[in-house]
Amino acid sequence: MNAECPVAVITGAGAGIGRACAVRFAREGARVVVVDRTEADGRETVALLTAGGAEALFVRADVAAEDQCRRFARAAVEAYGRIDVLVANAGIRVFGTVLEATEEDWDRLLGVNLKGVAFSCKAALPRMIEQKAGAIVMIGSTTALTGRANMPLYDAAKFGVLSLTRSLAATHGKDGIRVNAVCPSFTLTDFHVNRAAAQGTSPAELRERNRGYGLLGRAGEPEDIAAAVSFLAGSDASFITGQYLIVDGGYSIGTQKQQTY
Ligand SMILES: NC(=O)c1ccc[n+]([C@@H]2O[C@H](COP(=O)([O-])OP(=O)(O)OC[C@H]3O[C@@H](n4cnc5c(N)ncnc54)[C@H](O)[C@@H]3O)[C@@H](O)[C@H]2O)c1
Numbered sequence: 001m002n003a004e005c006p007v008a009v010i011t012g013a014g015a016g017i018g019r020a021c022a023v024r025f026a027r028e029g030a031r032v033v034v035v036d037r038t039e040a041d042g043r044e045t046v047a048l049l050t051a052g053g054a055e056a057l058f059v060r061a062d063v064a065a066e067d068q069c070r071r072f073a074r075a076a077v078e079a080y081g082r083i084d085v086l087v088a089n090a091g092i093r094v095f096g097t098v099l100e101a102t103e104e105d106w107d108r109l110l111g112v113n114l115k116g117v118a119f120s121c122k123a124a125l126p127r128m129i130e131q132k133a134g135a136i137v138m139i140g141s142t143t144a145l146t147g148r149a150n151m152p153l154y155d156a157a158k159f160g161v162l163s164l165t166r167s168l169a170a171t172h173g174k175d176g177i178r179v180n181a182v183c184p185s186f187t188l189t190d191f192h193v194n195r196a197a198a199q200g201t202s203p204a205e206l207r208e209r210n211r212g213y214g215l216l217g218r219a220g221e222p223e224d225i226a227a228a229v230s231f232l233a234g235s236d237a238s239f240i241t242g243q244y245l246i247v248d249g250g251y252s253i254g255t256q257k258q259q260t261y
Helices: 016-027 039-051 066-080 103-131 142-146 152-175 190-198 203-209 222-233
Strands: 007-011 031-036 056-060 085-088 134-139 177-184 244-247
Touching: 007 016, 007 066, 007 103, 016 031, 016 039, 016 085, 016 190, 016 222, 031 039, 031 066, 039 056, 056 066, 066 103, 085 103, 085 222, 103 134, 103 152, 103 177, 134 152, 134 222, 142 152, 142 177, 152 177, 177 222, 190 203, 222 244
Parallel strands: 007 031, 007 085, 031 056, 085 134, 134 177, 177 244
Antiparallel strands: none
């Protein structure tokens, strides 16, 4: 990001890719609004940022609830007067086939991963429209494009996120707002590290098992994704909107090793 002291609101910034984005944006001079539904994790991110000399604010919010999204946008404007960047990152997983999924599973997954993204954008957009400027970066997924067997709810929602990216870009280009998405593939975030730990696998073992993944021979790191988010949010991408950037170490090209738990 190149604008002077911009304000970046990042959902799901208490862990994983969201936290890596928060750290990166803070390092680049942004004031960061850390949004997460888990208070301890969100506060830990803020502590990390402020220890590095940045300005940061935590707002507890569940993005599946529209009023809570309005609350984080209001808090950002009250504290810092503007919203330059929204990273709509918060997401959950539901595993299992369409045959196995219940109506409750669909509601929960779509509530966070699709409606939550739309509510986050709806909350931030009015301020960006007033400013006649803003950048939104959504986090999609490579597997929304490639397909796979075991996460159809998640992948369908992520495909929806890419559609939302294009619709919002088409609607708000005239307002000076750019909307893009980053599509990560398997990235070693807190989610995967905790999941592996529950099965007795250490982060080092998890990395080792995924040697050979994709074309570059490794899984992604949260910082790999944050770098792409920062690019799309910043002025170097000022003529890019309605696009999604696949950041997957070549995974989607094919003939690659799949992730291993
Ligand atoms: N890690 C991967 O392999 C990968 C791959 C493709 C896409 N993604 C996407 O990247 C994003 C981040 O994933 P991650 O791996 O860093 O996840 P993570 O589970 O490590 O971190 C997610 C963070 O979001 C927060 N969160 C979850 N639901 C929320 C809600 N309803 N409201 C507010 N905060 C909420 C969690 O508390 C957590 O702090 C997600 O959208 C995910 O779908 C991840």
